[in-house]
Amino acid sequence: MTPALAIIFGVVVLAAGVGIWAGRRLPMNLENWTVGGRRFGLLLLWFLMAGEVYTTFTFLGASGWAYSRGAPTYYVMIYGTLAYAISFFLLPEIWRRGKRFGLHTQPDFFVQTFGSRALGVFVALVGVASLLPYLQLQLAGLGLIVEVASAGAVGAGVAIPAAFVLTCAFVFTSGLRGSAWVAIIKDVLMIAAVGIVGIGVPAIHFGGLGPMFKTLAARAPQHLVFPGSTASMGVAWVMSTVLLTGAGFYMWPHMFASAYSARSDSVIRRNAIIMPFYQLPILLVLGVGLTAFLVLPGLANGDMAFLTLVQKTYPAWFLGFVGAAGAVTAMVPASVLVLTASTLIAKNIYRAGFRPGASEQSVLRLSRAMVVVVMAAALVFALVFPNALVNLLLLGYDGVSQFFPAVVLSLVWKRTTKAGAFAGMAAGIGVAAVLVFGKRDPLWGLNAGFIALGVNAAVTVAVSLMSKRRSAHA
Amino acid sequence: MRKGRRRALLLGAVPFVTLVLALPFANRLRPTVLGLPFILFWIVLWVALTPLALFFADRLERRDRAVDREDEP
Numbered sequence: 248m249t250p251a252l253a254i255i256f257g258v259v260v261l262a263a264g265v266g267i268w269a270g271r272r273l274p275m276n277l278e279n280w281t282v283g284g285r286r287f288g289l290l291l292l293w294f295l296m297a298g299e300v301y302t303t304f305t306f307l308g309a310s311g312w313a314y315s316r317g318a319p320t321y322y323v324m325i326y327g328t329l330a331y332a333i334s335f336f337l338l339p340e341i342w343r344r345g346k347r348f349g350l351h352t353q354p355d356f357f358v359q360t361f362g363s364r365a366l367g368v369f370v371a372l373v374g375v376a377s378l379l380p381y382l383q384l385q386l387a388g389l390g391l392i393v394e395v396a397s398a399g400a401v402g403a404g405v406a407i408p409a410a411f412v413l414t415c416a417f418v419f420t421s422g423l424r425g426s427a428w429v430a431i432i433k434d435v436l437m438i439a440a441v442g443i444v445g446i447g448v449p450a451i452h453f454g455g456l457g458p459m460f461k462t463l464a465a466r467a468p469q470h471l472v473f474p475g476s477t478a479s480m481g482v483a484w485v486m487s488t489v490l491l492t493g494a495g496f497y498m499w500p501h502m503f504a505s506a507y508s509a510r511s512d513s514v515i516r517r518n519a520i521i522m523p524f525y526q527l528p529i530l531l532v533l534g535v536g537l538t539a540f541l542v543l544p545g546l547a548n549g550d551m552a553f554l555t556l557v558q559k560t561y562p563a564w565f566l567g568f569v570g571a572a573g574a575v576t577a578m579v580p581a582s583v584l585v586l587t588a589s590t591l592i593a594k595n596i597y598r599a600g601f602r603p604g605a606s607e608q609s610v611l612r613l614s615r616a617m618v619v620v621v622m623a624a625a626l627v628f629a630l631v632f633p634n635a636l637v638n639l640l641l642l643g644y645d646g647v648s649q650f651f652p653a654v655v656l657s658l659v660w661k662r663t664t665k666a667g668a669f670a671g672m673a674a675g676i677g678v679a680a681v682l683v684f685g686k687r688d689p690l691w692g693l694n695a696g697f698i699a700l701g702v703n704a705a706v707t708v709a710v711s712l713m714s715k716r717r718s719a720h721a
Numbered sequence: 722m723r724k725g726r727r728r729a730l731l732l733g734a735v736p737f738v739t740l741v742l743a744l745p746f747a748n749r750l751r752p753t754v755l756g757l758p759f760i761l762f763w764i765v766l767w768v769a770l771t772p773l774a775l776f777f778a779d780r781l782e783r784r785d786r787a788v789d790r791e792d793e794p
Contacts, residue, residue: 321764325740328768332733335775457756464750464758471758473748482745489741516782520775526768530761 251567252397258571262432262578263413269428270421277607280422280614281351281590282507291427292509292518297525298430298579299501300327301437303388306573307550309529313536315549317467317475320533322485322492328523329493335519338497339512340658346507352587353503353650354595360657361665364599369669370650371595373676374500375588377643379625382584386410386629389577395554396570398563404630410578411626418582418618423508426582433579436572438528444553444569445531448560449538456534463537470540484689487697494700495648501587585625589617642683645696649675652704656711667711675703725785729778736774739767 248256273279287295305323312320344350348359353374358367389410390403397406417425446456453459464471474481496502509515532553539552543559546552557569593613598605605613652675653668679699682688688695747763754762 318760321761324764324768325736328736328740328771332736332771332775335778336730336733455756460753460756460758460761464753468750472750472760473744482748486741486744516779520772520779523768523771523775527765530765533761 249398249400249567250564251570252400254564254567255393255396255401255571255574258432258436259410259413259574259578262429262575263417265432266417266425266429266582267420269425270417273421273424275422275611277351277590277594277611277614278349279424280611281586282345282504283423283427285346285508286510287427287508287514288510289514289517291431292505292514293521294430294434295423295427295508295583296502296505296518296522297434298426299505299583300525301434301576302580303385303392303573303577305529305532306437306441306576307388307391307553309532310536310539310553311549311551313533314539314546314552316477316480317470317537317540318473319475319477319480319485320536321473322489324526324529324533325485326489326492326496327526329489330496331519331522333493334497334506334522335516337655337658338506338515338519341503341654342506342509342512342515345503350507351504352590352595353498353500354591354599356503356654357668358595358599361663361668363665363669366665366669367595368600369672371591371599373646373649373672374591375596377646378500378584378588378591379621379628380643382581382588382621382625383628385577385581385584386625389574389581390629391550392554392570392573392577395551395558396566396573398566406574407626407629410574410581411622414578414582414585415618415622418586419615423504423583423586426579426586427508429575429582430579433572433575436568437576440569440572441528441531443565444557444561445528445534448535448556451560452538452542459534459538459541463541466541470537479689479692481692483692484694487689487693491648491694491697491700492644494651495644495696498647498650498654500591500647501583504587504590505583581622581625585618585621588621589614592617592621642680645679645683645699646676648696648700649679649703651700652707656704656707660711662711663707664711664714666714667707667709670710671703671705671707674706675699678702723785725781729781732774732778732781736767736771740764 278284309320309323341356344356344359350356350359354367354371357370358364386407390407393401393406394403417429449456449459453462470476473485506515535556536552539556543552543555546555557566594610597613598610649672652671656663679696682690682695682698690698747760749759752759757765
């Protein structure tokens with residue numbers, strides 16, 4: 248066994264062990280499993296949310312985009328910051344409703360707010376359809392990272408099933424608390440890896456980040472301002488994209504569950520205050536991609552820029568360390584995604600749609616069984632069609648973003664009706680799907696999902712005004 | 722809406738003004754600041770200052786809530 252392989256193996260097994268340990272002596276009921284008993288303090292919530300936000304996309308995708316597209320990648324730093332500002336005002340109210348009515352999931356919120364079980368089933372179906380490709384992407388990213396980091400010794404066909412078993416194990420035993428504890432390991436490793444590589448790579452090749460930018464500004468100045476090396480990602484695209492993704496950020500079903508896990512609304516507000524700091528290391532990730540642009544021109548796949556540059560710059564054992572950080576970086580979001588998708592299927596689709604009388608314990612049993620089923624579905628996709636779902640992932644973000652108008656309006660405008668919410672979301676998802684699959688994205692220089700969001704909000708308000716006021720539920 | 726809440730929302734709008742509305746004016750290579758192209762420096766600056774805006778928004782909202790508690794009989 249090479250040192251690189253030993254490091255990857257050791258870290259991944261240790262992380263899963265911590266995840267399983269986190270759930271010891273915790274009586275497992277739906278409340279503890281799905282939202283960690285609503286007992287997370289500031290530190291654990293921060294690790295969990297940061298753990299979900301920094302996915303393999305951040306590692307490979309952002310550096311890959313910086314490599315192949317340049318400036319448009321800056322949007323990654325912006326949209327998270329907008330999302331945290333929104334969350335400062337929005338999440339405490341969502342949390343208070345969750346606490347008051349014992350909500351576990353995002354569809355629970357819709358059922359409670361609009362008094363409609365059918366709306367809950369609809370939201371759950373959109374949620375699961377959006378979560379699956381996201382999960383598949385995590386597994387595919389993990390396979391890629393481990394394969395490169397182990398110098399081909401462990402192929403994706405071995406790494407992905409191994410991560411599958413370990414992740415299922417700690418999700419099954421510990422629920423969300425397991426993910427939060429593994430996220431601690433993940434965040435520390437990830438920041439260390441990004442810090443070392445992000446400072447080291449430009450320093451070794453150019454003598455620092457500043458000189459690297461100077462070289463780049465002389466050689467390819469257009470790469471550093473919008474639209475970078477793209478034709479369609481100008482300032483209007485960046486502005487509409489950050490508004491769309493900033494709005495959609497906390498509309499992911501798993502982010503609702505994380506919000507519910509907080510001990511108090513004050514913990515949520517303080518978390519929102521410090522979260523933007525977590526966006527700053529992305530600057531270093533961009534720097535790695537831009538360094539690769541200068542040092543390694545002509546890579547066929549931009550997503551390989553980060554790993555290839557590390558491979559060229561550092562000894563093999565260090566690549567193992569980056570691989571280990573990358574593997575855990577995939578496992579944490581994967582665990583939260585699979586946990587959420589399973590709960591949505593068991594509680595909000597199966598029970599709400601077919602077995603209204605099912606007990607909490609039987610919902611928990613079914614959720615835990617669904618963990619294996621959902622993971623297996625994502626595994627098959629990741630192994631058989633590694634690229635087929637990329638389009639669906641883009642649509643996934645467009646899809647969950649369409650929850651935003653209904654959620655916000657329901658909190659600030661008492662006239663919002665369930666008919667309005669349903670019509671708005673359906674219209675938004677329809678417009679997004681037509682534009683994205685019809686290859687009309689971006690349209691008029693704007694992100695298609697943003698246009699869909701505007702249609703959605705207008706339809707929600709119009710239909711709400713036309714339909715009957717809901718009975719006082721909130 | 723309470724005064725504190727209204728001011729807090731204004732502070733919450735800071736990243737939307739600086740990182741969305743102002744982008745067309747900040748989209749330039751020079752001047753280089755701290756070794757970064759201007760647009761990237763601008764983004765990093767306001768990402769780093771947003772926690773400060775939210776911190777003061779939090780203080781304003783807390784003051785509102787403290788007043789609420791004193792009003793209770």
